[in-house]
Amino acid sequence: MNTRRTFLARVALPVLVAGGLTWWGSAPPARAADEGITTLVDINGTVSGVPESVVFSGTASINSRLAPDPDFGKHKVVLIVDLRNVSGVGATTLTKYVISGPDIMHRRLGATDLVNITFPFAPEGTTGTEDARPGLASFALSFDTNTGAVTAATAGLGSP
Amino acid sequence: MWLPKDASKRRIKEAENARRNRQEIIKARSIGQISRRDLLKWGLFTAGGALAWKQGLNPFVRSAYADDIPTGFARSPLFGVQAFTQPMPRHDVLPRFQDPLTRQWMFNTPAPQKEANTTQQPLDPALPGVVAGETGPIEGRPPGPIWAHQRWDEFLPRIGIEATQEGARVNNAYNPQVTSDHNSGIVAGNPFPPRFHPNLPDQALNTLWTFNGTLPPKLAIARYGEPVLFRHHNRLPANIAHNNGFGRHTISTHEHNGHHGAENDGFTGAYFFPNQFYDYHWPIVLAGHFSVNTDATDPRAGAPDGSGGIIKVPGDWRETMSTHWFHDHMFEHTAENVYKGNAAMFNLYSSLDRGNEAINDGVNLRLPSGTAKDFGNLEYDVNLMLADKAWDGDGQMQFDIFDRDGFLGDIVTVNLVYKPFFQVERRKYRFRILNGSVARFYKLSLSDGKPMTIIANDGNLLPKPVIVTRTDHIGIAERLDIVIDFTQWNVNDTVDLVNLAEHDNGREVKEDLSLSEALSGSQDDPGVGRFLRFHIVRNPSQPDLSQVPDVLIPNPDLSGIPVARERTFEFGRGADQPSNDPITASEGEWGIKTNGGSMLAANFGRIDAMPAFGTREIWHLENGGGGWDHPIHIHFEEGQILKRDGSSSKVPAWEKGRKDVYRLRPGGEVTITMQFRDWGGMFMEHCHNTTHEDHAMLMRWEINDGGAPFLRPLPTPIPRPQGVTFQNPIVLNGA
Numbered sequence: 001m002n003t004r005r006t007f008l009a010r011v012a013l014p015v016l017v018a019g020g021l022t023w024w025g026s027a028p029p030a031r032a033a034d035e036g037i038t039t040l041v042d043i044n045g046t047v048s049g050v051p052e053s054v055v056f057s058g059t060a061s062i063n064s065r066l067a068p069d070p071d072f073g074k075h076k077v078v079l080i081v082d083l084r085n086v087s088g089v090g091a092t093t094l095t096k097y098v099i100s101g102p103d104i105m106h107r108r109l110g111a112t113d114l115v116n117i118t119f120p121f122a123p124e125g126t127t128g129t130e131d132a133r134p135g136l137a138s139f140a141l142s143f144d145t146n147t148g149a150v151t152a153a154t155a156g157l158g159s160p
Numbered sequence: 161m162w163l164p165k166d167a168s169k170r171r172i173k174e175a176e177n178a179r180r181n182r183q184e185i186i187k188a189r190s191i192g193q194i195s196r197r198d199l200l201k202w203g204l205f206t207a208g209g210a211l212a213w214k215q216g217l218n219p220f221v222r223s224a225y226a227d228d229i230p231t232g233f234a235r236s237p238l239f240g241v242q243a244f245t246q247p248m249p250r251h252d253v254l255p256r257f258q259d260p261l262t263r264q265w266m267f268n269t270p271a272p273q274k275e276a277n278t279t280q281q282p283l284d285p286a287l288p289g290v291v292a293g294e295t296g297p298i299e300g301r302p303p304g305p306i307w308a309h310q311r312w313d314e315f316l317p318r319i320g321i322e323a324t325q326e327g328a329r330v331n332n333a334y335n336p337q338v339t340s341d342h343n344s345g346i347v348a349g350n351p352f353p354p355r356f357h358p359n360l361p362d363q364a365l366n367t368l369w370t371f372n373g374t375l376p377p378k379l380a381i382a383r384y385g386e387p388v389l390f391r392h393h394n395r396l397p398a399n400i401a402h403n404n405g406f407g408r409h410t411i412s413t414h415e416h417n418g419h420h421g422a423e424n425d426g427f428t429g430a431y432f433f434p435n436q437f438y439d440y441h442w443p444i445v446l447a448g449h450f451s452v453n454t455d456a457t458d459p460r461a462g463a464p465d466g467s468g469g470i471i472k473v474p475g476d477w478r479e480t481m482s483t484h485w486f487h488d489h490m491f492e493h494t495a496e497n498v499y500k501g502n503a504a505m506f507n508l509y510s511s512l513d514r515g516n517e518a519i520n521d522g523v524n525l526r527l528p529s530g531t532a533k534d535f536g537n538l539e540y541d542v543n544l545m546l547a548d549k550a551w552d553g554d555g556q557m558q559f560d561i562f563d564r565d566g567f568l569g570d571i572v573t574v575n576l577v578y579k580p581f582f583q584v585e586r587r588k589y590r591f592r593i594l595n596g597s598v599a600r601f602y603k604l605s606l607s608d609g610k611p612m613t614i615i616a617n618d619g620n621l622l623p624k625p626v627i628v629t630r631t632d633h634i635g636i637a638e639r640l641d642i643v644i645d646f647t648q649w650n651v652n653d654t655v656d657l658v659n660l661a662e663h664d665n666g667r668e669v670k671e672d673l674s675l676s677e678a679l680s681g682s683q684d685d686p687g688v689g690r691f692l693r694f695h696i697v698r699n700p701s702q703p704d705l706s707q708v709p710d711v712l713i714p715n716p717d718l719s720g721i722p723v724a725r726e727r728t729f730e731f732g733r734g735a736d737q738p739s740n741d742p743i744t745a746s747e748g749e750w751g752i753k754t755n756g757g758s759m760l761a762a763n764f765g766r767i768d769a770m771p772a773f774g775t776r777e778i779w780h781l782e783n784g785g786g787g788w789d790h791p792i793h794i795h796f797e798e799g800q801i802l803k804r805d806g807s808s809s810k811v812p813a814w815e816k817g818r819k820d821v822y823r824l825r826p827g828g829e830v831t832i833t834m835q836f837r838d839w840g841g842m843f844m845e846h847c848h849n850t851t852h853e854d855h856a857m858l859m860r861w862e863i864n865d866g867g868a869p870f871l872r873p874l875p876t877p878i879p880r881p882q883g884v885t886f887q888n889p890i891v892l893n894g895a
Contacts, residue, residue, distance in 0.1 A: 033806030033829055065805060067826035069787035071733075072667075076786065076826055080810065100627045102812065105672035106826065116674035118609035118629040127625070127710050129645045134609035134629045160609040160675065
């Protein structure tokens with residue numbers, strides 16, 4: 001016969017008898033809409049591969065919104081990285097290539113962060129994935145840890 | 161939650177002891193022996209809602225041996241099983257019957273009828289509150305005219321579908337409606353056991369409660385203009401304690417994103433008992449059925465006629481929906497029950513999205529599907545249900561209600577099997593992806609970063625396709641339909657689907673990873689990384705006739721419809737519960753603040769909003785904190801996102817279609833607009849992190865048309881095995 005005294009019997013029920021009572025804390029205040037802060041950063045680089053290498057240049061947009069976490073202390077930033085103002089030129093055909101986007105990501109807030117994202121690009125005017133290829137964009141970001149704003153950024157672009 | 165990879169034996173023992181102690185309480189809670197109020201009184205839940213730091217109970221306690229790394233269950237043992245060594249089963253298609261009003265239904269149950277069938281049957285005294293000799297109705301739907309099927313005579317069911325909810329058993333009738341060469345070699349006629357891998361243990365009878373008690377997960381099929389009667393038989397144990405530690409034997413089946421009368425919505429308080437059935441009447445109409453295109457002249461508002469043509473139907477063609485699912489919505493127990501297997505998918509076919517890629521009639525979008533049948537071809541149209549699970553040392557699924565942030569499993573399953581492979585032809589495929597998890601978000605990429613095309617969000621085709629290499633988060637209950645063109649690879653190549661969203665708790669995503677980080681295997685979250693392998697096995701035997709058109713389904717233009725009212729709902733913690741009703745009122749730290757009022761915990765007897773029938777409103781959905789995320793689901797009507805975080809420019813292209821789940825993001829907010837048309841009754845709005853939902857982040861709203869044809873406000877159903885009774889609702893001031 002199993003004589004193990006259950007957890008409920010050992011801990012919970014005596015507390016019940018003692019009448020211990022805990023109640024909810026008050027609600028945290030609601031946050032107002034925060035559109036975040038947008039930073040522009042020059043970016044260029046080459047994605048190699050078939051049918052041709054593509055040389056990209058332009059300006060990346062990084063919108064950073066602070067998501068403060070007073071309860072648990074794990075503050076985050078919600079980043080929207082938009083490469084739609086970056087375009088490429090085919091090394092062989094001189095075809096213009098454009099990038100789709102944006103990419104939205106959540107990152108733990110720290111003084112610095114390295115962010116790598118893949119992105120799709122395709123010859124201008126095409127719509128399907130038949131002509132689309134992936135590239136890789138890398139960002140070295142510095143943050144104001146109080147506001148979540150990007151204070152400095154460098155970027156590079158290459159093959160995934 | 162899981163222990164770190166390098167956890168010591170001592171630490172694992174501690175956690176196992178804590179788990180065992182928690183399971184005692186979980187079991188007691190699941191069978192109604194103790195309530196949340198009891199747990200509060202005992203101090204086992206803290207003011208913040210967390211599990212108290214009691215030695216021997218909370219696995220996260222900083223014990224003499226522990227550091228501050230969150231831990232929990234020991235990792236699920238794999239019994240030597242390797243990833244990608246089993247084929248992924250396609251969904252099991254539920255049979256469709258053409259004679260729902262005259263056929264012989266399971267268990268000799270009678271023909272469906274407008275009002276609930278209250279024919280009495282003897283009750284099993286094992287049911288709670290039942291004594292020997294008592295009787296109760298055979299149908300669990302609340303009785304009388306209020307819960308009668310709306311417009312029954314106009315939409316008499318033409319298709320019958322039925323399923324049981326029952327404990328795990330071998331599937332001897334698996335029907336994926338594709339041949340084995342489109343099912344990675346799985347032969348449909350062979351027995352399909354209730355296990356997550358051929359080399360993992362069978363799930364015990366009452367560990368897994370699925371539709372028909374079997375795997376793979378089920379798929380229902382319907383087309384517009386073809387009313388469906390779904391009869392759901394509750395064949396779960398009468399004894400509430402026979403649940404292998406978690407899960408509640410009463411259920412309410414929600415047709416997620418269904419545009420039906422509320423009596424068919426799976427209202428959280430309209431649950432039914434073992435040995436009862438519930439008839440859900442799904443008319444399958446386009447929204448705007450009674451106000452737009454009422455003479456049914458537009459072929460874009462239509463359904464496949466079975467022979468290559470179109471049956472035109474009333475309603476707005478821009479409201480066409482494609483990918484639904486249905487799942488349990490039992491008050492306070494949805495997470496447990498859905499986790500336990502109460503989840504199925506539902507494909508809707510229309511003249512625009514008919515599941516035939518060859519018919520070229522100027523309406524059909526010819527999305528990847530197949531050609532053999534007039535509609536509903538599944539060869540290249542694949543349902544994927546993602547769900548994270550955890551199991552104990554015996555390989556039996558386990559669940560932890562004490563994780564009130566949201567339960568996370570350490571094993572990602574696809575179609576309820578562990579990390580499978582799927583054989584594909586070198587052509588385009590459509591994947592209808594459902595996040596069927598409790599609290600886990602997914603962010604998907606292919607393992608080589610190649611592009612894929614998003615065509616639908618929440619089962620609705622977007623205005624135009626969106627090419628991505630990484631998806632946005634797929635929140636719990638969200639659906640994302642993507643097209644992958646496997647001509648990007650060669651025959652015999654493989655490519656994997658990868659999860660980039662790392663969790664360390666169920667509150668929110670810890671961090672989104674780069675592809676290389678996710679593939680590195682260095683994260684503590686076992687849910688990150690590769691989880692489904694595509695193996696390109698051959699060139700297509702027939703030409704790929706499918707397309708991904710540049711224009712799919714534009715949004716309905718609501719700009720000319722006046723905004724009758726704006727409302728604000730804030731989702732957060734610290735909820736109060738003014739009611740002591742033991743049936744309708746829930747206790748939980750999560751809650752909803754309506755229009756700046758108090759943060760209130762769920763009470764399905766309280767009406768928090770009453771939009772007027774036939775109007776349009778704007779709703780602001782706000783996240784009350786930055787330390788958690790909430791995927792908010794609004795039943796019945798689809799909405800359009802107008803703004804994210806106060807800006808229309810922050811609504812990404814893949815969210816510019818119609819939605820029914822709105823991820824708020826930590827500290828974020830979403831502004832949506834929606835109409836209230838066609839049907840009436842009581843509906844819900846809630847967080848679809850089902851742990852948050854079960855811990856009181858849920859509210860009831862009702863469509864108010866001023867009194868006719870719907871009674872207002874509706875009495876609240878109080879289900880009992882002996883029959884449903886009613887009580888007067890509470891109406892929130894200003895609702």
